[in-house]
Amino acid sequence: MIRLSHVSVGYPDKKVLENLSLIFPDSGAVALMAPSGYGKTTLLRVLAGLKTIEAGELSGLENKKISFLFQEDRLLPWVSAEKNVELVSDSEKARHWLKQMEIPDARQLPHEMSGGMRRRVALARAMAFGGDVLLLDEPFKGLDEALRERVASHIRDVYPLTILSVHDSAEAELMGAKIVRLDS
């Protein structure tokens, strides 16, 4: 179990999470839901180990391999989509996930692709990396409804635990995720 006890996190100009206590199960999917600015991304960054907590305790992530789909695509602009995925796994896995994400020509450079395609390449990379926990920050950004459903059907239940940030409950349902509201 991943446990956050009375966690506070902030930036120099503002506190984002204050005295937050949460428990995530070892398996399944959990969707973090809240309006913008309530700290969904910050919480995912804390879980990824990219943001240090100011107060409280975080446990249960020791020795866990975490894959993180950032809010931005963060693809290397000078290598092909295929290479971007290969760099975190191997060519077989890269090809598999790019096919699952319906990328027609993986030899293209990121700037030659549409926003939706870049998002799916970033998703393919996060999926190909492998590990124990998958963190997804707005995974369906820029994807139309039909594509969201197809992508969700491929990525759900692959990792033991998936934690994602979403804007509406429909996205959480697509992933079969239990909703945790950060604004309540």
Added chain:
Amino acid sequence: MNRIKEILRRVLIGAFWIGIWWAIAKVVGLPKLLPGPGETALAFARLCGTEAFWRSVGMTLLRVALGYGCAVVGGVLLAVACHQVKGAEMLLSPLRTVIRATPVSSFILLVWLWLKRGHVPVFISFLMVLPIIWTATQEALGAVDGDLREMARMYRFSRWKKIRYLYAPSVRPAFLAACMTGLGFAWKSGIAAEVIALTPDSVGKHLSDAKNYLEYPDLFAWTLTVILLSMALEACLKALARKRKGEGK
């Protein structure tokens, strides 16, 4: 068709400036002091037929290339050290400031006392290019996208992968621009060092001799040699950079 037009355009521009040179030489009317394009071409053709010309050109190229190569390697190493090691920037930056602020002629005269004549141009080329490569590479390293660095950390990129796929492509444009600028500096400062140090078997020594013996057509011919070699080197470096860019995909 466009290629032919481009070549024609360049030939016409070249012909225009050679025409201006010819006109000025004609007006002055002193071919021994201000030779025109014809006299210079004849002197150049005569020099090309001598063994001393090719030996001097070869040795000058070798010296400049050696100094330039060492500066490129040294500049990158210093940039990485300043970027990675805490305190290195503070310790090393006065060295860069001194090299930049000191006139090249002062350095030539100083090292002339300490080094062999043949080594002076190598050292001077090295010294003039070092801060250019160092500064550009260090600034480019500092400007590598923080989001991509975080991504590389998250996806556990090895050190080699980070260098090959993140740092090298990020730094490449600034590094290549610095290499291009540095090449001109290496070439000019190296030959200036040869002129002052009277380095045997060198273009600079022949330039100096031509001036001392008032052989101005030869002086112009040696200067033409320097310009042509500089253009050829720059073209080579540009072609190499284009090839590397193509391979990068």
